[in-house]
Amino acid sequence: MMNSHGSSIPNFVSTYFRFMSDVVRIVNKDGDSYITHEQLQLLADRDSVSITTLLKYKIARESDGVYEIDKRVANFIAFSNNEFALSSPESVKKFHFSLSALYEKLLRSTEANDIIIHSDHLISELRDFSDILDSSITRLLRDTLDLKENIEKHTPKERFDIASSIIKEYVEPLNEIIEDRPDTILPLIRDISSLAMQKSFSYDKNIENKMRRLRFQAKHVHENTEQFGRKIISELFTLRKIKKTNSILSGAIGWLENKTTLTPKGLCNKMPIKVHSKEFFFETIEELELLIEEDIDIVTPSTEDISNNTNTSNYFHLDKTMYLTALEKALPIENIFKWIYDEMAKHNQLSYENYCITLSLLDRIGVSYSKNDRDILMFETCELSVPIAKSTTIIEGDNHGV
């Protein structure tokens, strides 16, 4: 900095404030901390700024074909515009080391001069730490708001990527650093405050005043850090929501754009399984109607009957093998419907529902019948009018199992 021209730099910054603001905005934008020659030249031409003067005042420094802006100037401009760079977690973390080292020095100091020097350093370092938290949260809030509100600015995929990156690179590590755990900065700040309290009792008025200032500063920074922690957690929730929403939305758009290459899970399928439920009984009857040319009459049970019966009956497992073996022995059978009815009664398995299930045996039995001769079978909940059908053979199947 050119101290011999004390007002030159403020004058330059003031005169070309728009130029400087745009330069600092570019420098702070992606955390690259530099502006390219082309970008700088463009802005310089627009506002008739001499790059040479910029270099002469050491506001900018050329390095490997790009320009770096002096941190103090950049911070001043950012402060003026409330536009800060997002500090890296590492740059926040280093305060833990510096504060820790200064705390140790103050702890071991016995000379008044040393105590004054180390406490001054601690006060300054605490202030810098507080400033970096303030600027970080300001930038973070602005970036999150920008992601939330300027939907047109980015595609869902870009918003998903930005939110993911901010969470991963800044928010989670920063939250880790400032959480209140034994190994983080918050207990250290409390220790500094306690130490300042101890030291203030043992020395003169001057040191007592200095220690009061240090305690005040530590208290202020402690509150600020806790507040930062709360804000960052809140931002974490918001960013995670943005990430989630845009992950879903970009997946939806990704699906529309890549239908042939993406493979979603099949979510809408019936299972290829038939269950013996109440509905199954009626399905069986329908199948039977086809089998015997729609010549079976059913007296449908009332809802109440079905309900009563369902509540009291046990679930029925049809042992086809048992029935087919018995049937084979009994052939020829003059009235197959009655035979099944009697056989079920013999095994104490007779109910309307169970009977309908058992009629599925008919697909294994050769049946002949006359339309004129009928029989009535009585059940607790209904009566069934069936043809008198004769059975003489069992149709060969794979086996007798279900």
Place this chain on the structure above:
Amino acid sequence: MEFEYPEKPKQTHSIIVKKLLQGEFISIGKREYEVLWSHKEWYESFFLDSFNIELLNTEEVFYCTNPTGGMNFTKEILTVLAILMYEISKEDADPIIEIQNKEFSLDIINKYLSNSVQFSGYISKNKIEIRFVNRLEQMGLVKKTNNDRFIFTRAINIFLKEYDDLTEQVIGMED
């Protein structure tokens, strides 16, 4: 497995088995959901032992899927929902919140579909028919409110989650 039913009425058991085997999503708020939730382990074993089917669930929904089944309706839903969300997002509204909470109708959805410039032609005639909504209802994905209006049930979150998984696939393709 010992065949002892949960304490709940067998009618509910019968409905649960029937609905899940028919591919229906059982969402929170339904009687069947309560029974499934309170007998989750039993039903997981039951479906696995009885049918060799995995009973799936989130905190809001129970469902089964058939790995060998067709994909057409799943793809149709994913496409309609994707266009719907994309068009809603253009109105500066949060599409997820809208899908989860807003009342829709066949006409409203068809308006979004027919107005979609970017994804025109992705759905036949740029509209869905009433049978599509009816099938969604049968599957427990929508619930009729009044007249021709309906809301999506919590089960729709499973499809939203599917987009999340598809994003991973897209990222994988880019890598």
